[in-house]
Amino acid sequence: MKVYFETLGCPKNFNDTQAAKGVLAEAGFEIARTAEDSDVIVVNTCGFINDAKKESIERIFDMMPYREGGKKLVVSGCLSERYADDLYVEMPEVDCFIGVNEYERLPEILSEICSETDLEQTTRRKIVSGCYEKILSTPKRVLGENPYTATLKIAEGCDNCCAYCIIPKIRGGFRSKPMEDVVEEARQLAEAGCKELILIAQDVTNYGRDLYGEPRLAELVRKVCRVDGIRWVRLMYCYEDRITDELIEVMATEPKVCHYIDIPIQHASDGVLKAMRRRSTEESIKDTIKRLKAAIPDIHIRTTLIVGFPGETEKDFDKLLDFVEEMRFARLGVFAYSQEENTEAGEMENQIEEDIKQERLDAVMRRQLDISLEYNKEKVGKELEVLVEEADEDGSYIGRTQYDAPEIDNSVIFTSERELKAGDIVRILVEDAFDYDLVGREV
Secondary structure (H helix, E strand, C coil): CEEEEEECCCHHHHHHHHHHHHHHHHCCCEECCCCCCCCEEEEEECCCCHHHHHHHHHHHHHHHHHHHHCCEEEEEEHHHHHHHHHHHHHCCCCCEEECCCCHHHHHHHHHHHHCCCCHHHCCCEEECCCCCCCCCCCCCCCCCCCCCEEEEECEECCCCCCCCCCHHHHHCCCEECCHHHHHHHHHHHHHCCCCEEEEECCCHHHCCHHHHCCCCHHHHHHHHHCCCCCCEEEECCCCHHHCCHHHHHHHHHCCCEEEEEECCCECCCHHHHHHCCCCCCHHHHHHHHHHHHHHCCCCEEEEEEEECCCCCCHHHHHHHHHHHHHHCCCEEEEEECCCCCCCCHHHCCCCCCHHHHHHHHHHHHHHHHHHHHHHHHCCCCCEEEEEEEEECCCCCEEEECCCCCCCCCCEEEEECCCCCCCCCEEEEEEEEECCCEEEEEEC
16 A cells, blocks of 8 residues: 655654654555555644644645545644544545544554545544653654655653643643664664754753653763764754753764754743743843853854734834844744634734734844844855755755754855765855855865
8 A cells, every 4th residue: 555645844743754654664555755656645734823724724625636536535743633623524525634643553544444445435534542641652764865864853742831832732741752762763864874863842952851850952962973874963942941051061062963053932022921931031041042152152043933922012022123133143033923722822812913913024034134144154265064955957056054954044055076966965165145045166
């Protein structure tokens, strides 16, 4: 039986898909490269914010015509976990809805639905257990065509319960993957060709608290760095108040750890941060950034911000703009607040109008554009290691430095006198800089 996956959303969702493919491959299923070549289509959805929900629903509808040819259609992921009852009624064309904790059961589930060949008589299913006690024990994941970069999910769920976020209700409380399992998965990924390993979770800095009584991220990073074949280790989704001096010391001294960290601070106004139920304050954020830059002078800090949170005043927003200017984040993304049902913030008064949210988002990104260009200009004339991602049509190559995460950050466009392949790591002399790209040549 051939199974095709269509995946939307964050890197954690793509990690789930790779794990699900591994479960199926181990059970003797074949992973199809296209929907046309499959017997079953699985749409792994995102249900975090309104735009993501809309995109997921549109993609499900895109896949429905394939069912007329006899294929089965399964919907999994956060949207399915969150809205299974409603979707079951509204989308009779879908054969099965499964939640985020059912991937280990996929071989059994798909075998059952594919045993029914009459579309008119097919027994539709809705399998959402809401079981949050464990984290998927991952078999050998099935990576994509370019396995040189891979995420490794070190924990599932979240205990932070921010006012705007539905994740704890979708994925449950925080559960760490045992350290030995993480290291073994890193070894498997290295054997499959992974050179850049990206550690992810809803909050990686909380890793180990549930298993060992205290956070153990620093220890975990050291052990992962000992895995042969891994060249870069990248940290994503770090909560500012849990970035310890020990973790900073590991980042500064372990050669494999990228001088890059993702810290989603969300805002700079203490009033807004408190309303968001964030533990950080403006001063604590500044202190953490100061400690990082003192220990790692070339650290590139990425953050994400939310504008238009309920009750955000012009004064709050001006504080945020000034903060962005002062902190000069190397990488920055902005989201307009999305009002979500069943969240504390969704019930708040003083919701901000959509046009004001967009104006504020645009203002932050205009301010960040100049900062990004400054960072890039500082690299002109320097030699940097670049991980090759693809060859361009004109014979040049596109890649990333250690200061850039895949999909979301900057690129390097460069030439080489030899033929390169995706996954190669080469030294590039930077010759020019633009807002979000560098240009150079291999030396």
